[in-house]
Amino acid sequence: MQTVLVTGGAGFIGSNLIESLLKHRSVGRIVCVDNLDPFYNPAFKKENIKPFLKNEKFKFYKTDIRNRAALAKIFENEKPTFVVHLAAKANTRLSVNEPDEYQAVNIVGTLNLLELSKDHKVKNFIFISSSSVYGNSAVAPFAESGFTDQPLAPYGASKKAGEVLAYTYFHNFKLPVTCLRLFNAYGERQRPDLVIYKWVENILKEQPIEMSGAGKRARDFTYVGDIVRAIELAMKHGKGYEILNIGNSKPVSLITLLALTEKALGKKAVVKTRPSHHASVESTSADIRKAKKVLGWEPEVSLEEGIVRFVKWLRDNRFKDLI
Numbered sequence: 001m002q003t004v005l006v007t008g009g010a011g012f013i014g015s016n017l018i019e020s021l022l023k024h025r026s027v028g029r030i031v032c033v034d035n036l037d038p039f040y041n042p043a044f045k046k047e048n049i050k051p052f053l054k055n056e057k058f059k060f061y062k063t064d065i066r067n068r069a070a071l072a073k074i075f076e077n078e079k080p081t082f083v084v085h086l087a088a089k090a091n092t093r094l095s096v097n098e099p100d101e102y103q104a105v106n107i108v109g110t111l112n113l114l115e116l117s118k119d120h121k122v123k124n125f126i127f128i129s130s131s132s133v134y135g136n137s138a139v140a141p142f143a144e145s146g147f148t149d150q151p152l153a154p155y156g157a158s159k160k161a162g163e164v165l166a167y168t169y170f171h172n173f174k175l176p177v178t179c180l181r182l183f184n185a186y187g188e189r190q191r192p193d194l195v196i197y198k199w200v201e202n203i204l205k206e207q208p209i210e211m212s213g214a215g216k217r218a219r220d221f222t223y224v225g226d227i228v229r230a231i232e233l234a235m236k237h238g239k240g241y242e243i244l245n246i247g248n249s250k251p252v253s254l255i256t257l258l259a260l261t262e263k264a265l266g267k268k269a270v271v272k273t274r275p276s277h278h279a280s281v282e283s284t285s286a287d288i289r290k291a292k293k294v295l296g297w298e299p300e301v302s303l304e305e306g307i308v309r310f311v312k313w314l315r316d317n318r319f320k321d322l323i
């Protein structure tokens with residue numbers, strides 16, 4: 001029976017992953033390590049993991065990944081087969097103003113997990129990276145071999161550092177590592193700081209939504225269920241060191257995204273434009289041929305369908321009192 005240690009498991013993507021892993025017969029134990037970081041309401045994170053707490057396969061440790069000694073005890077007790085490392089400070093724009101915190105969690109935290117995964121001979125270390133590593137310099141659609149030396153914010157730089165650090169653990173200790181560069185995740189339990197969530201909240205509250213620039217910037221929005229499937233496939237197929245893009249591969253402009261959101265809600269937005277942030281990239285666009293070849297993975301949920309599911313979830317869970 002496998003034990004999967006998921007860092008950041010109380011967050012958006014992590015809790016969707018755990019919900020799915022709990023259904024797998026081959027997974028005997030799921031260990032969630034999360035410090036319930038207050039960057040957004042920790043009550044949402046507690047709500048995310050609440051249904052899992054009664055499952056005997058599930059164990060939660062409220063632990064900071066910067067604390068190597070505490071992590072060492074968890075590894076000693078739990079002996080994980082796989083590590084899926086999602087815990088991170090994950091807001092690009094904020095990282096420009098809080099670089100120390102971003103480097104400490106995203107780089108030192110990753111180093112702690114790599115060290116322990118090496119010591120405990122973990123079968124695959126799945127490092128959750130980001131399309132932010134491509135900055136504005138890669139040629140779209142971004143291939144894994146594209147230019148990643150100039151991310152625009154400390155967040156993207158910390159993800160690039162994590163990938164490179166992980167490589168050294170493969171090189172020196174043969175720790176198998178799969179780095180998944182996720183592109184703009186959305187769906188059930190999404191972070192409240194992200195577009196779609198913020199727009200739905202404002203539209204339902206009849207407040208203006210903020211549109212960055214002229215709304216022409218494009219993003220490759222990827223449904224969280226498709227991301228979860230990619231992580232599970234990476235656990236099965238991981239060997240050696242791989243970097244794989246995980247994106248919908250169909251970028252849309254923010255204007256198109258708003259039209260789809262309005263359609264799913266059956267309500268129109270009042271739009272207030274604001275200048276684009278200089279740390280925000282022009283576009284994200286995934287070349288996913290490698291993920292298809294290595295994992296046999298392709299996205300299955302269209303943006304149109306995913307937004308309908310997500311808006312329903314938001315109405316049922318976060319905005320029950322708003323019409």
Ligand SMILES: NC(=O)c1ccc[n+]([C@@H]2O[C@H](COP(=O)([O-])OP(=O)(O)OC[C@H]3O[C@@H](n4cnc5c(N)ncnc54)[C@H](O)[C@@H]3O)[C@@H](O)[C@H]2O)c1
Pocket residue numbers: 007008009010011012013014033034035036037038045063064065066085086087088089090105109128129130131181182183184185186191
């Ligand atoms: N959401 C996206 O669009 C997206 C895109 C690319 C990459 N990613 C990456 O995916 C991962 C998950 O992102 P998410 O959107 O689910 O964010 P999230 O904030 O919902 O989840 C991250 C979790 O990590 C935890 N965490 C933060 N600091 C920690 C620490 N010091 N110790 C222990 N736990 C800590 C948080 O409490 C949170 O529950 C992150 O690594 C993020 O960089 C996300």
